[in-house]
Amino acid sequence: MLQRIKIKSYLYIIILFLLYSTLNAQERVLEVNVISIKTGKVIKDAKVTLEGFEIPAITAQYDKKKKIYYFNEVPKGYNAVMAYHNEYNEKGFQCSSILPGKVTLRLHDKGDVQYRFITYKDSLVIDQGKKYITKRESYVEDPYKIAVEPKVAMSYNERRDYINSKIAELNLEIALVNPFYEEHKLQAYGIDPSQHEGYPALPDITKPEKFILPLKSGRSNLFQHKYPHGQEDICFILRKKDGSKFKRFNDPLIKKLKDYFTVNLIVLSKKNSYMLHENRRNDFMIRDKQNELYNKKHQTDSSRIFFYDNQLRNYPKTIERRKNSSYQIYEPSDDDNVPIFLLVENNYYKIPKDYLSEEENEYKKLQDIPVQENSIGLGILDQYEYYYETTKKEDDEN
Secondary structure, eight states, X not given: OHHHHHHHHHHHHHHHHHHHHHHHHHTOOEEEEEEETTTOSBOTTOEEEEEETTEEEEEOEEETTTTEEEESOOOTTEEEEEEEETTEEEEEXXXXXXXXXXXXXXXXXXXXXXXXXXOOTTOOEEEETTEEEEOOOOEEEEEEEEEEEESSOOOHHHHHHHHHHHHHHTTOSEEEOXXXXXXXXXXXXXXXXXXXXXXXOOOSOSOOTTSOOBBTTSSBGGGOTTSOXXXXXXXXXXXXXXXXXXXXXXXHHHHHHTTTEEEXXXXXXXOOGGXXXXXXXXXXXXXXXXXXXXXXXXXXXXXXXXXXXXXXTTTTSOEEEXXXXXXXXXXXXXXXXSOSEEEEEXXXXXXXXXXXXXXXXXXGGGTBOOOOOTTOOTHHHHHHHHHHHHHHHHHHHO
8 A cells, every 4th residue: 555655656746747847848938059160069158148129138048958048938028149158259140020939049269250141252162072161251240349421421521520419419428439540559650640539620632641541441541552532431430438349239329320320330351262271271370369469468449449450460570480480471461452341231131242152142032131120230240141041941942
């Protein structure tokens, strides 16, 4: 009799456990895979959050057995899922209606970000046994800055005054910053004595060659002599006064600015097609290390300068490869066609055609993505990636 009672008790406990496990599994309305692009393995110690517009983030729980992050509910107003890790570039996905039940976020190293929808146009498929690889450009995202342009055509001085007036009017804690000017101050390079700020008022001239200024082409006006440029080509860049990052999604400052400006995100150029050859990879490891050392030595404010530059910080020096031998590294900056930074317009809700190879451009349906939130930042690149992969998958299945 006592044995039967014990058996029944065990069965009751097992049934309760199974019911609890089932109910617990049913509570998971969103599961998130976080994968390292470099290793292909799950990143176990990431911070995964649900985010919305001006509401506190909710942190995911982690299932050690299934190696997956999960949420038991997605409250109203939460439209984005984000993954953060100190060693990786942050990434996310946003949906203004209902987030899908499963999301996979593939994270790149911070200094080597690639996008599947971007290949350089002369890329070739390389035969490595049975494996075929398409070479892709590498970038470094700059979350500390955005570029703005008034929606109405204006002269340089009018744009400068209009931007500053709107910042003051909206009481925004942001300010204009000229990364080239800031770096020249840091390096004590020769700057015209009359330039006391990043964007000085200019005399009525066609070419503002007297001062160092950033151009929309991604280079400084002092280093782009081969191409004509005037005041209309000058790029106005903004940073937060406290030096913090702009949000990838749901950024209230970006949303306010879009009422008056076209907003562009900034991605730093790392290498061009020539530099992707196997025998040049060590050069980039050296350059990455030099950038790191430079930033530590000068305690650089990442919001003021381009914290990654596609030229060596100690460029006049040579790099020793072996004892009693040294050589000068070729850099993308030696080529006038390679910009230091790229502007990505986040009002544009199609995958940019210029970034696609000619073969992929034939599929027009790959271009369209749903209209995005006005508060979107660098997350527009994540959206391009998501919808590119989704459409490509559907196309392959058909």
